Amino acid sequence: MKVVFIVASPRDSMCGVADYTTRLAAAFAGTGVTAVVEYPADFSLSTLMDIRRRHGRNAAFHLQYPSLGMGKSFGPALIPLLFSYSFVTLHEFRLFSLARKLIFLVYALLSKAVVFSSSEERDLFARWFPFSKSRLVVMPIGNNIPRHTVQLERRAARRIVYFGQISRDKGIEVFIETVRRLKTAGRDIEAVMIGALVDGHSEIVEMVRAAERDLGVRLALSLPSNNVSRELAAADMALLPFPGGVTDKRGSALACLDHGVTLLTTHSETTPDWLKQVSYPIEDAESATLIVARLIDGALPPDPAPEIRATELKVREWPEIARRLIALYKRSIAERP
Numbered sequence: 001m002k003v004v005f006i007v008a009s010p011r012d013s014m015c016g017v018a019d020y021t022t023r024l025a026a027a028f029a030g031t032g033v034t035a036v037v038e039y040p041a042d043f044s045l046s047t048l049m050d051i052r053r054r055h056g057r058n059a060a061f062h063l064q065y066p067s068l069g070m071g072k073s074f075g076p077a078l079i080p081l082l083f084s085y086s087f088v089t090l091h092e093f094r095l096f097s098l099a100r101k102l103i104f105l106v107y108a109l110l111s112k113a114v115v116f117s118s119s120e121e122r123d124l125f126a127r128w129f130p131f132s133k134s135r136l137v138v139m140p141i142g143n144n145i146p147r148h149t150v151q152l153e154r155r156a157a158r159r160i161v162y163f164g165q166i167s168r169d170k171g172i173e174v175f176i177e178t179v180r181r182l183k184t185a186g187r188d189i190e191a192v193m194i195g196a197l198v199d200g201h202s203e204i205v206e207m208v209r210a211a212e213r214d215l216g217v218r219l220a221l222s223l224p225s226n227n228v229s230r231e232l233a234a235a236d237m238a239l240l241p242f243p244g245g246v247t248d249k250r251g252s253a254l255a256c257l258d259h260g261v262t263l264l265t266t267h268s269e270t271t272p273d274w275l276k277q278v279s280y281p282i283e284d285a286e287s288a289t290l291i292v293a294r295l296i297d298g299a300l301p302p303d304p305a306p307e308i309r310a311t312e313l314k315v316r317e318w319p320e321i322a323r324r325l326i327a328l329y330k331r332s333i334a335e336r337p
Helices: 016-026 045-055 073-084 099-104 105-110 119-126 128-134 172-184 202-215 227-233 251-258 273-278 285-296 307-316 317-333
Strands: 002-006 035-037 060-065 086-090 113-117 135-139 157-167 189-197 218-220 239-240 260-265
Touching: 002 016, 016 060, 016 317, 035 285, 045 060, 045 073, 060 073, 073 086, 073 105, 073 227, 086 105, 086 317, 099 105, 105 128, 105 135, 113 119, 113 128, 113 317, 119 128, 119 135, 128 135, 157 172, 157 227, 157 285, 172 189, 172 202, 172 239, 172 285, 189 202, 189 227, 202 218, 227 251, 227 285, 239 251, 239 285, 251 260, 251 307, 260 285, 273 307
Parallel strands: 002 035, 002 060, 060 086, 086 113, 113 135, 157 189, 157 239, 189 218, 239 260
Antiparallel strands: none
8 A cells, every 4th residue: 555645845844744744654664554755846737647647546645735835726626636545634724714725625525534633623624514524534743853862961950942933923022031030030040942043034033142142042943853852851841832822733842742841831722631731821921930930949840740641642653643544544445436
């Protein structure tokens, strides 16, 4: 059996969906199922027909949508028409425009399954296309930073990190202001920002560089995954102030939890119960500062729900996700008329 993942993104781009797809395909190694990734430059009819010719009609074709290189093309709607054995995983369906949502009417009608990373996204799709309910599937995303064995250094200061894209609408201001308050209060902390600066977000770049200069925030930028793992393994706490609240689609939060880092983050109505249980809720720099201080003083446990964390992370391991997808593909083969 062969599975062809399709993601419209350059191989070396900083695209979360492309990274997800690459890691997912790698998890198929040793399963008896061949998984390859296609990175088409466009969704033209000729491009899609070329993919079908190279892999054959009997392969499973699984689109990952959206991605950085997709543009505004309506071409993805061709996939269920051209491939009789098609799947799609929709990331952040709730954020799609009306026109983009309507592209997936074809998938709702013809695809073997439509996959989501949360039940909330699945339920929203079902409200748009109620006739598709029986073919809607939830599968969690995995941790995009695998753990590496590291030798931790001895240090007195507590280390607090931000991990993720360093750009607008990521709560960068909250992280920096929290560090400022903690240092003003005389707390012995080290602050590290792990991630990548985004071109064009000049005001964020200036803010981060000022924090590096004035507050001693260390920048760990554009690191390979093994070095990111080392940074996370050395951290005590992670402050991830997502403006819309953390969800289980946030790979950075999953990576922090998987590395045993105490997670402080925003909660909202879209935050799953398990994430609320394994993290500490913050609303702004003031509340974050108070929680960090209580953690340093030992008034709060570093891991508020260790059993729940272990159980939930287990089902998000890449081999487990691959196993569940293979079962889905095989069911679809058996049901094919």
